[in-house]
Amino acid sequence: MASARPLRADAARNRKKILDAAREQIAAHGPDVGMDEIAAAAGVAVGTLYRHFPAKTDLVEAVVADWLDRLADGLESAVARLATGSRALEEIAAFLRHFLGTAANDMAVKAAARALGADPEPDGPLQRVTTALNTLIRTGQDDGDVHPDVTLADFHLLLDAAPAHRDTRDNDRWLTLVLPGLTTNGRPGPTA
Known part of the structure; x- marks a missing residue:
């Protein structure tokens, strides 16, 4: 399997913001928190979230x-x-x-x-x-x-x-x- 290319700086920042927001939102609201809420908390568009994490399980x-x-x-x-x-x-x-x-x-x-x-x-x-x-x-x-x-x-x-x-x-x-x-x-x- 080929190794994945490193993320661009802006993509890496977005990924970190999404992970941080997901951790906080899951801790506050449980596993049923929506992807839209996580994207909003991260300050990214929901499409950006789905580009990084196609499914909630992936996130x-x-x-x-x-x-x-x-x-x-x-x-x-x-x-x-x-x-x-x-x-x-x-x-x-x-x-x-x-x-x-x-x-x-x-x-x-x-x-x-x-x-x-x-x-x-x-x-x-x-x-x-x-x-x-x-x-x-x-x-x-x-x-x-x-x-x-x-x-x-x-x-x-x-x-x-x-x-x-x-x-x-x-x-x-x-x-x-x-x-x-x-x-x-x-x-x-x-x-x-």
Whole structure:
């Protein structure tokens, strides 16, 4: 398959405006928000929106992929900081704090993706997120800070149960309760 040509600068700006508006509109109004409303919020003609995203599912998949790309960028930066002496557990805690700060909009987009049957490509940004998070978990376990039985599946459980639409105090409390369960200090090791 031939690689796609890079977007012109104005087309790239429009695409970003559409993705940002779609994320905000879906978070505010759910998966039933219309393409006309998204185009208006982006400040583009509806034809421009449809040139970029022929179907709503395409748009939602792009919003999810964009979110996963940003998540992957942050996690890959966290992995890079390990080489400069940062502790994996500190990076995991920072990731969870960041995730909580953006959870409300991100959870709404994920719900819309499920409702519309949109599914991100498994080899794209989702794979980057998985690889980086697994690296943080394994490094934390090697450091002796992260409990040896913690897995990527555990993080999926935690992130799905994150307190979306809550205030900062609730988010801080959630972290206070969750972090000890991930650490070797928070609970005893496995028994033989």
